[in-house]
Amino acid sequence: MEFWLDRGVDGFRVDTVNMYSKPSGFPDxxxxxxxxxxxxxxxxxxxxxxxxxxxxxINHILARYGAITVGELPHTPDMARVLRYVSAEAKQLDMVFQFDVVDVGLGQTHKYETAPKSYTLPEFKAAISRTQDLIRGTDAWTTVFMENHDQARTVSRWTDDSPRYRVPGAKLLALLQACLSGTQYIYQGQEIGSVNAPKETYPLANYLDIDSCLFISMIKDRYGSENTTELDKAFDALQHLARDHARIPMAWNGKAIFGGFSEPAEAAGKSVQEPWMKSHPLAGEINVASQVDDPDSVLAFWRRVLRMRQEHVDLLVYGDHYTLRLEDRDLYMFVKESQTDGTKALVVLNFTRDEKQWAPPTAQELGLPEDKGVELVPVMLTGGKDRLQVLAPFEGRLYLVKG
Structure with a gap:
């Protein structure tokens, strides 16, 4: 660590930070x-x-340099145990990636041994609440992430990646993530609304990640290499959840070779070799170049919500998170409350392909005196104008609460 710290690095992202000690005897x-x-x-x-x-x-060394740490913390559902890693008093890590959210919908024995969309919205909400609750009334800090090199694309997992809905779905998730407290981590391609590679145009032979290969090998050993039914089910699971989707080369320019992954070499007239993974079949439709100057693009929306987040730091970066109507299977509604002055914001998100009626929360739900009227002031909308109590498919809104 000192080798890199002496050269000026600001800190470390620590892989599998809770796996360095094993129980004696190495039990099965x-x-x-x-x-x-x-x-x-x-x-x-x-x-x-x-x-x-x-x-x-480790912290004894890092503290001398003022370096930060963020570590992966899988298989740790107990928040009291998480606090031992990230509370300021413990002086262990500055923050961790909890896996509660990204593990929603995974198989129980093997993470890919499941069908696509095998979760409910209440389960998704509860997972987010657990990671947000970590900082309420504690001296801990948390992270906000939904994608990384080990996760499939969120538009495909949590919304709908069909051409009609993938842009609204990407903006919905951007608004959700920007309104959650903690340090934001946005993965390459997430800011342009990248989706999983379609099954029809990205064959199983293109999946190269070790987890994917081992899973297919397990299915062949269990059911036989000629069992097309089981292999197709396995392919469905990989198309939905595999890590390969996050590792496909970034689509910079849909008109360039291999999605512009080696665009400088191409521009210089050099021979461009194919990347180690096949390019994304939709690189011509979802790429950086086509969004940079488009004010309605997913990239432009991410820029807006991040500016908005900076304008409401007390609420959106540091505020307490309270889920409303947890059991609603279509709408995700939550309140953010400033820890400094009690200011409140309301976020409402439609996670369906259908237009949805919604009833604004009561004063009681918002934690306000019941004799006070409630005014919702629009701050950010993923769709067009605010249509009062109607949400378009995959539409999200942020309101300031006046009351």
Whole structure:
């Protein structure tokens, strides 16, 4: 670490930060699926007995440089345990990536052993609430992320990546993420609304990630290499969840070779070699060049919501998060409240392909005196003008609450 710190790095993103200590004896994981060769073992290889001892040693060095740390913290659903890693008093890590949100909809024994969209919106809301609640009344800090190199594209996972809905869906998710407290992490391609590679135009042979290859190998061993039904189900799961989608070369220019991944070489007249992964079949439609100067693009919307986030720091970066109507399976509604002056904002998001009627929350739901009227002042809309109590498909809105 000192080698890099002496050269001026600001900190480290620490991979699998809770996997460096294992229980003595190296016990086997309990058998939860007798048909599987390998069993889920996160409870054994994560959060081992000497983890905090090791992190104390790491922090002793980092503190001398004022360096920051953000670590991956999988298989840690207990918030009290998370706090041991990120509370200021503990002096271990500055923040962690909790996996509660990105694990929604994954299979139980094997993460890909599931069908697409195998989750409910209340489950998604509850996962977000857990990561947001981490900072309420504590000395801890949190992160906000939905994509990285290990996750499929959020437009495909959480909304609808068909041509009609993928832009509204991307803007909906941008508004959601920009309104959550913590340090924002936006993955390359997320800012242009990248989607998973379509099954019809990106064959299984193009999937190169080790997790994908091992999963297909497991399916062949279990059901036979000629069982097209099971292999097709596995392909469906990979098309929805595989890490490959985040690792396809970034689409810079839809008119350039391989989506512009080597555009400078191409412009210089040099031979351009194909990247290690095949280009995205939709690079001609979803790319940076086509969005840079388009005020209605996903990229332009991300720029607007990030500016808006900076204008309402107390509410959107540091505010407390409260989910409203958790059991609503179509709409996601939550309140942000400033920890300094009690100012409130309301976020309402339609996670369906249908136009939805919605009833604004009552004063009681908003934590206001019941004898006071409530005024909602529009701040940011993903669609057109505010149509009162009607939300278009995948439309999201942010209001300031006056009351």
């Amino acid at each position: 994981a309990p058998i939860t699926d007798p048909t599987a060769t390998f069993q889920p073992a996160g409870m054994l290889y994560c959060n081992g007995p000497r983890m905090h001892e090791f992190l104390d040693e």
